[in-house]
Amino acid sequence: MIKKLFSSQLRINMASGVVVTVINAVAMMAAFPIYLHFLGYEKYGVWLVLATVLSFARLGNLGIDQAVMKLVAEEHGRGDIEGIQRYVTTALALLCLSGGLILIAVLVFKTQIIGAFKLTGENAKMVSWLLPYIGCLSIYVFLVQALNATLSGLGRMDLANYIQSVGRIVAVTVATILLYTGHDIESLLIGSTVSYLFINVVSLICIWRIARIRLLRINNLDTQRCKRLLRFGGAVFGGSLISMLFSPFNKLMLSRYTGVSSIPVYEIAYRGSMQIRGLVASGLRALMPEISRISGNMTRNAIDRISQIYRRAMKLIFLFGIPMYGVLIIFAPLLLRVWLGDRFVEALPSVFRIMLIGTFLSLLGVPAYYTLMGVGQVRRNLESHIVQSTSNVTIVLTSILLVSTVSLTTIVFSVSVGMGASTAFLIWRKQQAFKHVSREGLAAGVGSDGTNGLICEHGRREC
Numbered sequence: 001m002i003k004k005l006f007s008s009q010l011r012i013n014m015a016s017g018v019v020v021t022v023i024n025a026v027a028m029m030a031a032f033p034i035y036l037h038f039l040g041y042e043k044y045g046v047w048l049v050l051a052t053v054l055s056f057a058r059l060g061n062l063g064i065d066q067a068v069m070k071l072v073a074e075e076h077g078r079g080d081i082e083g084i085q086r087y088v089t090t091a092l093a094l095l096c097l098s099g100g101l102i103l104i105a106v107l108v109f110k111t112q113i114i115g116a117f118k119l120t121g122e123n124a125k126m127v128s129w130l131l132p133y134i135g136c137l138s139i140y141v142f143l144v145q146a147l148n149a150t151l152s153g154l155g156r157m158d159l160a161n162y163i164q165s166v167g168r169i170v171a172v173t174v175a176t177i178l179l180y181t182g183h184d185i186e187s188l189l190i191g192s193t194v195s196y197l198f199i200n201v202v203s204l205i206c207i208w209r210i211a212r213i214r215l216l217r218i219n220n221l222d223t224q225r226c227k228r229l230l231r232f233g234g235a236v237f238g239g240s241l242i243s244m245l246f247s248p249f250n251k252l253m254l255s256r257y258t259g260v261s262s263i264p265v266y267e268i269a270y271r272g273s274m275q276i277r278g279l280v281a282s283g284l285r286a287l288m289p290e291i292s293r294i295s296g297n298m299t300r301n302a303i304d305r306i307s308q309i310y311r312r313a314m315k316l317i318f319l320f321g322i323p324m325y326g327v328l329i330i331f332a333p334l335l336l337r338v339w340l341g342d343r344f345v346e347a348l349p350s351v352f353r354i355m356l357i358g359t360f361l362s363l364l365g366v367p368a369y370y371t372l373m374g375v376g377q378v379r380r381n382l383e384s385h386i387v388q389s390t391s392n393v394t395i396v397l398t399s400i401l402l403v404s405t406v407s408l409t410t411i412v413f414s415v416s417v418g419m420g421a422s423t424a425f426l427i428w429r430k431q432q433a434f435k436h437v438s439r440e441g442l443a444a445g446v447g448s449d450g451t452n453g454l455i456c457e458h459g460r461r462e463c
Contacts, residue, residue: 019162020165021282022279023165024165024275025276025278027172029272029339031172032264033339033340033341033343035179036340037341037343038179038180038187039179039185041265041343043126044264045255045260045263046119046123048251048264049127049260049263050189052248053106054138054141055247057102057135057138060102060142061098061142062094062233064098064146064233065091065142065145065148067091068088068146068153068229071225072084075087076154076211081213084154084211085215086220086221087229088147089216089217090222091229092215094226099138099142099143100139103132107135110128110132113127116252117256117260118255118256123260130185130189133189134189137189137192137193137196140196140200143200144196144199144200144203147200148163148164148199148203154211159206160203163199163202163203163206167195170194170198171192175190238382242385242386243385243389246392246415249392249393250392250396250414250415251263251266253411254266257406257407258406262408265347265351266351268340268348269348269352269355269412270355270412273352273355273356274359276325276328276356276359277359277363279324280320280324281363284313284316284317284366284370306434310367310368310371310430314367317364321360321363325356325360329357332352332353332356336349347408351408351412354409358412358417358418358419359419361420361423362419362420362422362423364423364427365424365426368427369384371430372429372433377429380429380430380433381426383429384422384425384429387421388418388419388421388422391417391421392414392418395410395413395414395417396414
């Protein structure tokens, strides 16, 4: 009965990823034309600058939300409510500290931030006015993410996913109402704040219904649990730092060399193509736990089974991905013109097409990504983020060195090349890992920390 119930909830959790991807895509498609209609490209570009600062600020999360999810799940499996309380309270205290430091940094370096994006006049004044509020919001976002991760750790990732998606809809709705009633760019900030408030309240209610934990107790603070949170979160933080930096870097280059009004074009192309990628990739997340289960005893049959799963996943991508991407590439100008209406710009279809090619190449690397994660070679995935970011930055900086400028087309081309390089690296590493195991006849075991891992080329276990 317990196994059947767990399996059922697991399927629900995985299915929620696909549903949420569709909801988020619809919310994004509704938001872009509305924001552009009321704000125009330049003012919306200013908001995206502020959102970029918020993205940088989120690095102060230090991967603690992912650590909370993992460690809360452990304690929940043991039925240790006291342990859950200690982890969550300690995490919230750590996040308040790191968030406070981020706020101080934003306030101290406000002038430098504005100068980095080469903003002048009214745009500079607007960013200067809103930056302190962005800093405060970043602290609140840390706390909300930790609570949402707690809900996932308690086994209800489906609720956590749906709450976040509804929160996104709330943000768009509130911002739209404020824009319609005559408010300006601050509407988007208020919408985001109300959205996180909604996520906070609903997450707390759901957590309380599952496990009646008490968070506001000083004796919940625990030094040993603090160390575990930082140790696990630090490993996640490394990957997040690398994967997050390349998009703000691209926006910074666009702001400096082509103007702030080009950032929304990049954002529409990038986020739109990533949402399309997510329609297929979200279903492939189930590969990792299945491969992890099989790789517990890495026999010849297990290797064959994992290879079979990998091949089927690749066939699935070609079966659904190629027709979907083909239609979008062919009809991109028409679809974008219908979607954006009078806010359509001629440069968008070509940029969108290049980004579509890049995200399709990235999609081809998803089965290898989850396969490597499932067999314990997580470090290879971290290396793939380094390959992608390095390729992206190298092309952009080379363009600047050679012609003293960089165009929007060059930026999106560099992103696509980076995605392709990352996929090639992942597929190569996946083949090398299984070729080595097949050649040596080695089996993966369970390490002292309870993780599975293949023996790497130098005889060390990758965990």
